Amino acid sequence: MSEAEEGWRRVIHAFEDWIDYEATEFGPWTAYFSIEHLQALTSAERLGWMQKMCDEIIPGRIDRCREAGVALEDFLPFMPDSDSIDTVRSMIDLCSVLQDSMMRMSDLIVEMSEKYSEGGLEEIVQLLSAVAEVEEDIRHHMSLFSKGFAKLRSLGLELPTDFG
Numbered sequence: 001m002s003e004a005e006e007g008w009r010r011v012i013h014a015f016e017d018w019i020d021y022e023a024t025e026f027g028p029w030t031a032y033f034s035i036e037h038l039q040a041l042t043s044a045e046r047l048g049w050m051q052k053m054c055d056e057i058i059p060g061r062i063d064r065c066r067e068a069g070v071a072l073e074d075f076l077p078f079m080p081d082s083d084s085i086d087t088v089r090s091m092i093d094l095c096s097v098l099q100d101s102m103m104r105m106s107d108l109i110v111e112m113s114e115k116y117s118e119g120g121l122e123e124i125v126q127l128l129s130a131v132a133e134v135e136e137d138i139r140h141h142m143s144l145f146s147k148g149f150a151k152l153r154s155l156g157l158e159l160p161t162d163f164g
Helices: 003-035 035-039 043-078 082-119 122-156
Strands: none
Touching: 003 035, 003 043, 003 082, 003 122, 035 122, 082 122
């Protein structure tokens, strides 16, 4: 396998790992971005959800995003021209934007936990809306990767056919 093919393999693996994490680890916890779903939980379960989001779920998500960015950085030297270099750089920048947004989500949930402990569900409605807005923004930015991959394909950088 050539170095460029190995670069592709690492990039694809990092994105597949991230997509899998989003679907299996992060996704199930997003139901509680709705006040209605939080109301169905006990107080201890609500606080547990907030704690797990900040201690495990969001950090895991950030790690997957960071790993995709590192794979793209490692792939950058194999780009044949300035257009493909610029495309990969924009995808690397997108990883940074996403990590910042994910950290913002974590900060909001920490604040939510504090407000909830002080005053209950009524105190976190606006924060919950802010978390949902951040998640919508994250999803929008994540969707931009498909445009980056499409641009690379249009520049002649196809995924090797023997990729397994």
